[in-house]
Every structure is written in structure tokens, then in C-alpha cells.
Amino acid sequence: MQDRRWVLNPVGRHGLPWLTRTGCKQVLVMMDQIVSGTRLLDLLPLLEADHRVQVVFTVPEPPESWHASHEFVEAQGGVVIPWSQARxxxxxxxxxxxxxxxxxIDAPVMLVPHGYGFGQYRLRPRPAGDDRAAMMNLDREQLMRDGRVRADIVVLVHESEREILAQTCPEALHHVVVGGNIAFDRLMASAGARERYRRALKVxxxxxxxxxxxxxxxxxxFGRHPDLFERIMDQLPSEDYQxxxxxxxxxxxxHGRRQVRAWLDDCLRAGLGLVPPEEGWHAALIAADFVIGDYGSVTGYAAGLGTPVLLAAEPDDAPLKGSPAAALCDNAPRWQREQALLPQLKKLAANHTPDTHAEVRRRLTSRPGHAAAILRRTMYRLMDLPEPARPACVCPVPPPRLVS
Known part of the structure; x- marks a missing residue:
């Protein structure tokens, strides 16, 4: 459990006697989970090198939370303020x-999506009947408190999400910025380092x-097929496939790191490379020749990159039409578990073209290549601070590492 003591930090009057750099704009990064934290780390290079800015971190604490979230934030090397103090x-x-x-939080707030974006919605039943309503993790119950929108800026990755928001929470429309998809832009900016990433993965x-x-x-x-990795590795000759x-x-x-590694111990001994949850998925996708995955956003990003994809699992409820997940499920061939895998991969490669998943790519962002500029401009406007003169650009992802 996180230490409840308040800590000395560069924010507020109690830290003034200790400051070396004064007059900085104070930025709070709210990392509630690893998955959302990794997306925020995509954003931070847009402002944290500015000598006029001080970044600090906190872990918002709902009634239930994962210990791993605190470990992740502590590992970033920044000043971490307890939630009780940050408030x-x-x-x-x-x-x-x-x-x-x-x-x-007493601050202008910018809410950004993770995963595919807020467009990774599905249909769900309405409470009062059988009609189906769109769900994008941005409905009124989540966005509104006491008659006001909880975030000053709500970032969408795609223009089409504005139409859904008009149905789910029209009050939030005037808070919207269509900022593009910084995770996908980082993938595209890192594509030239493919061979470097393959070396890091020991391929x-x-x-x-x-x-x-x-x-x-x-x-x-992995939920539907506990033998997912064993079955795939058993069917691929190790001299030709990794x-x-x-x-x-x-x-x-x-489930915990110990348990995950225990479940996969036989595969790890047989040569499975396992990427840790904090960093590395971007680089692994760039390095890949094939991706076997489910309806999750990582598989969709692989398709958007132009990598051949086999779909290994679909959700019980079909994704909403027009979402990246729906485009993936509409177009990706299915992995036939009871059939030999090698012929499936060879057929996949023969039939694949750079435009096979063009619709997935189109749904991932409506501002391709512009997320850094839009998001930096938005953050500096909220801080009431002129932008730096240098162009805003995304940073290529670092080389991946493997779980040892």
C-alpha cells in the first residue's frame, strides 16, 4: 500500500524553500493504471523538457486499486505525490x-484516451429495456458531476467519435479537441528502427x-485459450520462427507477475520472448512479420501498421460499427486452432497487401501525423504558456526488452 505521509515536492508553498528552479508551471500526471500511464508517457516528451515546466505524478486512488499501478509510477523516476496530498x-x-x-483536482484537466481511443466502444443494454446504447467510456455518468463536465478538454482520436459523444453526452461537445492518435503516430515514426528492435528482441x-x-x-x-502460446509454439519450427x-x-x-510467469514457464523455457507490460509493445509490433491476436487495440495497431494479422478471439458482443475493432473483426482472417498453423501463415502472407487493413488504419486516427502538434498546443493553452519555438514531434519508441 502507498505511504500516506505527505512528501516534500516542488508544488505549493511548503516546497518553496527547497526550489532550485522557480516560477515553473506545475503539471500533474494522473496515472491510475499501467495501461493509461503508458499513454500519458507518450505525451510527456511534448512538455517535460521545457525549463519552464515541472512535472509531478500521482496515483488516483479509487476504493479498489492495483498495487502494480503504484509500482509503475514509482519506477518512472519522477516526484510522486500521494493522492491525498495532490487533492x-x-x-x-x-x-x-x-x-x-x-x-x-484543482487544475485545468485534459482527459486523453488509451487503447484504440474512446472509439473502442461496444453496444450495451439500456437499463430500462432491450434497446442497445453506444458505450465509449465517455457517457454522461462518467463525464458529468453536479451538472458540469469534469474535464476542461476531452481529447478524441477520430472525428467520428464526436458523433457518438453527441448522443452520449452532448454537454461535453464544447470541451472536445480531436487530437489524433499519438500512440499510432509514435509507431509510424519508429518504423525505420525495425532492425534495431528485432536485434533487441534477439530475432x-x-x-x-x-x-x-x-x-x-x-x-x-489468453482468457479463451489458456494454451494459446503452447499451441502456437508447438506448430512453428524454431529454426524459422520466433x-x-x-x-x-x-x-x-x-493476476501478478509471479503467476503470469508461472503460467508461461514452459513456454519461456522453450524460447518464448515475453515483453513486460510497462514498455515494448510498440517496438514488438514494428519488428513483427505476423501478429496473432484478438480484438484488443494492440492487434488493431498491428493491422494499421500493415502487418499480416490472424484474429484469435472476438468479443461476445460485436463492436459498434465504425470502430477500429469492428473494422478489424470485419477484415482479419480467423486463426483456425484445429488446423495446422504454418499453412495458415503462408496463406496469410500470400494474400496480404499493404491495403488489406486500410479501413482499420483510417479508423485509428483522423489526424495522422499531427497528434504531437495538436496536443502540445492544447496543453500549453491550458497552462497559459507560449509554446516552445521548436516543432512538436513524437519521439521514436525505445528498443524493447524481454522478461528474464
């Missing part, structure tokens, strides 16, 4: 990728890299 301080900007605590030049990806919940590929696994951070957080 009593004033900041010039707060950025979050989850809804908890938005209205408890020899003569081997095909098969990345196996699973989101979380019992409907995911397998790397990507598991959603919520799997690691909820």
Missing part, C-alpha cells in the same frame, strides 16, 4: 487517461517473428 494542491495542468478523480535475420497479443478479460485470446508475447497490462496487474 490539496493547485496545478497549472493535470493530464489523465482515466476518469477517476478528475473533479477532485536472427533468417527467422520470422510471430507476435502473439492478448487483451484482458475472459473473452480475450514467438514473442504481448499481454495486456491488466493481466499482469490483476
Amino acid at each position: 490539496h494542491l493547485r496545478f497549472d495542468l493535470a493530464v489523465a487517461a482515466g476518469q477517476f478523480g478528475l473533479d477532485e 536472427p535475420a533468417h527467422r520470422n517473428l510471430v507476435v502473439v497479443s492478448s487483451t484482458w478479460t475472459s473473452q480475450s485470446a 514467438v514473442v508475447g504481448l499481454l495486456h497490462p491488466n493481466i499482469w496487474s490483476h
